[in-house]
Amino acid sequence: xxxxxxxxxxxxxxxxxxxxxxxxxxxxxxxxxxxxxxxxxxxxxxxxxxxxxxxxxxxxxxxxxxxxxxxxxxxxxxxxxxxxxxxxxxxxxxxxxxxxxxxxxxxxxxxxxxxxxxxxxxxxxxxxxxxxxxxxxxxxxxxxxxxxxxxxxxxxxxxxxxxxxxxxxxxxxxxxxxxxxxxxxxxxxxxxxxxxxxxxxxxxxxxxxxxxxxxxxxxxxxxxxxxxxxxxxxxxxxx
Amino acid sequence: xxxxxxxxxxxxxxxxxxxxxxxxxxxxxxxxxxxxxxxxxxxxxxxxxxxxxxxxxxxxxxxxxxxxxxxxxxxxxxxxxxxxxxxxxxxxxxxxxxxxxxxxxxxxxxxxxxxxxxxxxxxxxxxxxxxxxxxxxxxxxxxxxxxxxxxxxxxxxxxxxxxxxxxxxxxxxxxxxxxxxxxxxxxxxxxxxxxxxxxxxxxxxxxxxxxxxxxxxxxxxxxxxxxxxxxxxxxxxxxxxxxxxxxxxxxxx
Numbered sequence: 001x002x003x004x005x006x007x008x009x010x011x012x013x014x015x016x017x018x019x020x021x022x023x024x025x026x027x028x029x030x031x032x033x034x035x036x037x038x039x040x041x042x043x044x045x046x047x048x049x050x051x052x053x054x055x056x057x058x059x060x061x062x063x064x065x066x067x068x069x070x071x072x073x074x075x076x077x078x079x080x081x082x083x084x085x086x087x088x089x090x091x092x093x094x095x096x097x098x099x100x101x102x103x104x105x106x107x108x109x110x111x112x113x114x115x116x117x118x119x120x121x122x123x124x125x126x127x128x129x130x131x132x133x134x135x136x137x138x139x140x141x142x143x144x145x146x147x148x149x150x151x152x153x154x155x156x157x158x159x160x161x162x163x164x165x166x167x168x169x170x171x172x173x174x175x176x177x178x179x180x181x182x183x184x185x186x187x188x189x190x191x192x193x194x195x196x197x198x199x200x201x202x203x204x205x206x207x208x209x210x211x212x213x214x215x216x217x218x219x220x221x222x223x224x225x226x227x228x229x230x231x232x233x234x235x236x237x238x239x
Numbered sequence: 240x241x242x243x244x245x246x247x248x249x250x251x252x253x254x255x256x257x258x259x260x261x262x263x264x265x266x267x268x269x270x271x272x273x274x275x276x277x278x279x280x281x282x283x284x285x286x287x288x289x290x291x292x293x294x295x296x297x298x299x300x301x302x303x304x305x306x307x308x309x310x311x312x313x314x315x316x317x318x319x320x321x322x323x324x325x326x327x328x329x330x331x332x333x334x335x336x337x338x339x340x341x342x343x344x345x346x347x348x349x350x351x352x353x354x355x356x357x358x359x360x361x362x363x364x365x366x367x368x369x370x371x372x373x374x375x376x377x378x379x380x381x382x383x384x385x386x387x388x389x390x391x392x393x394x395x396x397x398x399x400x401x402x403x404x405x406x407x408x409x410x411x412x413x414x415x416x417x418x419x420x421x422x423x424x425x426x427x428x429x430x431x432x433x434x435x436x437x438x439x440x441x442x443x444x445x446x447x448x449x450x451x452x453x454x455x456x457x458x459x460x461x462x463x464x465x466x467x468x469x470x471x472x473x474x475x476x477x478x479x480x481x482x483x484x485x486x487x488x489x490x491x492x
Contacts, residue, residue, distance in 0.1 A: 132297055133339035137355045137403075138329055147351070151342045 007205030014206050021183070026210065029187040032100055032174065033167035036107030040115045040163055043108075045156065048119025049145040052127060063120065069113035074106075078176030081106040085177065098179040103187070106173040111163040118159040122152045154225060161222040165215060246307045246327045246406055247273040247438055249294060254303035256289055264289055267303070267464045269457060276429075276439040278453035278470070280446075282485065285459040287442035288411050294440070295409050296328045329356070332400035333409040337416065338392045345387065345395050346371060346380040352399045370402035371395075374428055390421025397428050408432055410441040414448065426451060446486065450474060458482050 014022045051063060083089050085097040085105075096102045126148045134144050149156065171189035178185030180194060188211050195204035249271040256264040264286045271277055279287040292298045294305060307327035341348050349367035358366065371377050374394045379387060384395060393413060400408055410429065414422040429452060433439050443449050449456065453470040458479070465479045477483045 130339055130341075132292075132333075133335065134355075135297055136295065136331075136333040137352050138325075139355050143355055147341065153342075 003201055003205065006202045007209060010202045010206030011209040015210065022207075024183060025186055025188055025191050025207075028100065028185070029168060029189075032103045032187060033107060033164060035104045036111055036167050037115075037160060037164045039104070039108045040111035041160060044112045044115030044163075045119050045149055046145060047112075048116040048121075049123045049149055051116070052120045052123035052148075053141065053144060063117075066113055066117045066120070070117050072110055072113065073172065074110055074170040075172035075176065077106055077109050078173035081109065081173070081177045097177065098181060098185055100178070100185060102177040103174045103185060106177045107167045107170070110170060110173060111167050114163045114166055115159055118162065119149075119152075119156065122155045122159070123148045126152050154228070157225045158222050161218050165218055168218075169211070169215065245273060246330045247271065248308070249407070250304075250306040251294065252304045252306070254290070254293060254305070255301045256286075256293060256298065257301045262462065264293075264462045267459075269464060269467050271438070271440060273438060274436075275454035276433055276452055277441070277455045277457060278449045279440070279442040279457045279459060280444070280449050280453075280485075281459035282444055284461075286462040287444075287459055290457075290459065291333075291409050291411050291440065291442055295331055295333050296324050297333075330406040331409065332403055332405035332407075333411065334393070334396045334400055334413050336412040338396035340384040340387075340392055340395060342385060343383070344381050345376055345384045345398075348384045348395060349399050349402045352403055356403050366402050370398040373401055373431070374398040375424070388421075390417050390424060393417060393421065393425055394428065397425065397432075401428075401432065405437060407438040407440060410439070412442055412444070414443075414445075422448070446488075458485070460485075 013019075051059070051066065081102060082097065084091050085094070085102050086092055087097075096105070123145075127144075130148065130151070134147060139147065169189065171193055174180075174185070174187055175190050175193065178187070178190065180186050180190040186194075188207055192204045192207045192211070195201070195207065251270070252268050254264055254267040255262065267286075267290060279290060281287050289298065293300055296305075305324070307324070341351055343351070346364075346367050349370050350363045353363045353366055354360075368377070368380065371380050374397055376391065376394055376398060379391065384392065387395060393416075397413075408429075413429075414425050417425065426448070429439060429441070439452070441452065443452075450470070453473075456466065456468055456470050456473040457464060458466040458468075458473065458477075458481075460481045466473065466477065466482055468478065473482065474486065477486055
């Protein structure tokens with residue numbers, strides 16, 4: 001397995017040498033995915049909470065659709081955003097195709113359903129516990145959403161990380177709408193795809209290892225927070 | 240529209256509550272006046288908690304009327320707006336069998352309730368600290384509420400209710416999960432509420448507790464109100480056979 005050894009060396013060299021191109025790629029990956037997750041949270045948290053607390057005809061169908069959207073194929077989202085942003089498309093005049101902004105838009109569309117669907121579930125569970133008390137205190141709809149989102153903050157942190165994991169790892173959407181342009185729209189996943197097709201497997205694996213480490217770090221943070229939350233919210237044993 | 244000086248008396252007329260066509264409360268009528276401590280007494284499943292929730296506005300009556308002061312709120316039968324009930328509800332608070340505490344500090348829980356009642360931010364801290372002191376929790380203000388003991392949690396629920404200065408305090412089996420010492424502490428706080436002029440409306444299935452607290456008993460059994468009598472009279476000379484059996488500790492099924 002000389003390739004893996006070489007790949008590990010490559011990964012180490014890339015990280016230690018502070019290679020400008022490499023850091024640019026990692027930086028853009030983080031910038032695009034973090035921006036997408038931030039926007040997805042701003043939309044998804046209130047949307048999920050509202051869906052949890054509202055009763056309207058067709059609500060069950062809306063929940064089913066939202067849950068299904070969690071599995072949106074990135075290439076399909078990439079294609080749709082591509083069509084919308086291309087010169088002939090409705091938003092072509094903005095000139096956003098093959099820019100980081102286009103990549104952020106595509107990833108936002110991928111991540112928002114995950115954030116909204118999981119938030120809905122969290123808020124539904126909390127409402128079952130808090131509902132009567134909050135109504136007794138005279139909470140309005142907006143009060144209730146704010147209260148439940150804050151009290152679900154530990155679960156929501158895990159949800160955010162799940163969304164981030166989805167964004168940082170996907171290749172299909174950013175490839176189509178970004179175009180994998182060197183120094184402009186090249187991120188880790190598209191760089192790996194490129195190096196692999198060029199035959200530079202060590203480089204591809206090296207980048208892959210960095211991506212894996214990043215994903216692992218995200219998971220570790222997620223678990224640490226969940227563990228801390230369960231300790232903090234644990235009710236003391238009654239005397 | 241100005242708030243009424245008092246939302247009492249509470250007038251409940253022919254109250255019926257059904258779930259899925261099953262009638263759980265049958266034509267309950269009573270009147271609660273200012274000042275006295277009213278205890279809803281009865282075995283499990285009598286409809287005590289349902290009645291309390293209907294009065295507090297957490298449930299909507301299937302039929303019948305709940306009237307606070309001069310304001311009326313009817314069940315589905317009439318088009319009376321829910322606004323009157325909501326206005327009256329601002330002067331009520333409720334403490335549940337299992338305290339529902341938010342994942343924040345003890346003080347944060349009280350401040351949150353004040354925020355929901357639209358108390359100005361500048362006043363919240365002082366009023367919360369006062370409420371915590373009143374319930375013996377001053378030293379625990381910064382502790383996460385959910386790490387408090389069961390008795391402390393229920394006292395915090397009372398502090399939260401106290402901070403909002405309710406005219407009427409509903410308590411649903413507030414000591415059912417507590418040990419004797421914690422129960423005593425909660426009963427002392429209820430006395431304090433009463434002394435401060437808050438109308439107490441409480442459910443319990445504990446005879447001893449009813450005797451310690453009640454000025455007036457509403458005895459419920461199988462979804463019907465069987466007696467509304469002054470407490471001393473209820474315990475010495477209960478009117479109905481069911482109440483006599485309940486006081487003797489005999490089963491009522």
